[in-house]
Amino acid sequence: DGGITQSPKYLFRKEGQNVTLSCEQNLNHDAMYWYRQDPGQGLRLIYYSQIVNDFQKGDIAEGYSVSREKKESFPLTVTSAQKNPTAFYLCATGQGIYEQYFGPGTRLTVT
Amino acid sequence: QKEVEQDPGPLSVPEGAIVSLNCTYSNSAFQYFMWYRQYSRKGPELLMYTYSSGNKEDGRFTAQVDKSSKYISLFIRDSQPSDSATYLCAMSNSGGYQKVTFGTGTKLQVIP
Numbered sequence: 001d002g003g004i005t006q007s008p009k010y011l012f013r014k015e016g017q018n019v020t021l022s023c024e025q026n027l028n029h030d031a032m033y034w035y036r037q038d039p040g041q042g043l044r045l046i047y048y049s050q051i052v053n054d055f056q057k058g059d060i061a062e063g064y065s066v067s068r069e070k071k072e073s074f075p076l077t078v079t080s081a082q083k084n085p086t087a088f089y090l091c092a093t094g095q096g097i098y099e100q101y102f103g104p105g106t107r108l109t110v111t
Numbered sequence: 112q113k114e115v116e117q118d119p120g121p122l123s124v125p126e127g128a129i130v131s132l133n134c135t136y137s138n139s140a141f142q143y144f145m146w147y148r149q150y151s152r153k154g155p156e157l158l159m160y161t162y163s164s165g166n167k168e169d170g171r172f173t174a175q176v177d178k179s180s181k182y183i184s185l186f187i188r189d190s191q192p193s194d195s196a197t198y199l200c201a202m203s204n205s206g207g208y209q210k211v212t213f214g215t216g217t218k219l220q221v222i223p
Contacts, residue, residue, distance in 0.1 A: 004154075042216060
C-alpha cells in the first residue's frame with residue numbers, strides 16, 4: 001500500500017518539551033517537505049530535503065530541526081525554542097516540478 | 112502583501128450550482144498553478160495543475176490561468192455535497208527546486 005504515513009495523528013505535549021513528528025514514505029520520491037498549517041495562514045514551509053543527508057530551511061525554520069538519514073524518512077523535531085508550536089503539521093513528498101503528495105497530518109497541541 | 116491571495120470564504124452553494132474559486136498572485140515568475148482539495152482534518156490532495164496560461168478540464172472541474180492578470184480560477188460544475196472541503200490554490204516557478212507557495216484556502220460548503 002503506497003503512500004505517506006505520519007504518526008501520531010494527535011500529539012499533546014507540555015511547554016518546554018521537545019517533540020518529534022514522524023513522516024515515512026514508500027513512494028520512492030526524492031524530495032520531502034514539512035509544512036505547518038494554521039487557520040487563516042495557509043501552508044507555510046518549515047524544512048525541505050531534496051536528497052538523503054541534505055536539507056534546507058524553509059520560510060519558518062526557527063525552533064524546528066530535521067534529519068534525512070534515509071530516503072523514506074524525514075522526521076521533524078519541534079523544539080522548546082518554537083514559540084507557538086500548536087498547529088497542524090503536514091509532511092509531503094514530491095518528484096516532479098510541481099506535484100506534491102501530502103500525508104494525513106499530525107495535530108500538535110502544546111499546553 | 113502576500114504573494115498569493117485567496118478569499119477564505121466560507122462559500123455556501125446549493126447542490127448542482129456552479130462554483131467559482133479564485134486566487135490572485137503577485138510573482139510573475141510563477142509558471143505552474145495547482146489546486147488542492149483538503150477535507151477537514153486531512154492532508155491536501157492535488158486536484159488539478161496547469162502550466163502557464165490557459166484552461167484545463169477534468170470531469171466537473173475546470174482550471175483557468177490568466178497570467179496577464181495574475182489570476183487563476185477553479186470552476187466546479189454540478190457541485191455535490193462531497194465537494195464540501197477547503198480548496199487551496201498553489202503556485203510554483205520553473206526553478207529546479209519545487210518550492211510551492213500556497214493560498215490560505217477557500218472553505219466550500221455544498222448544501223443538499
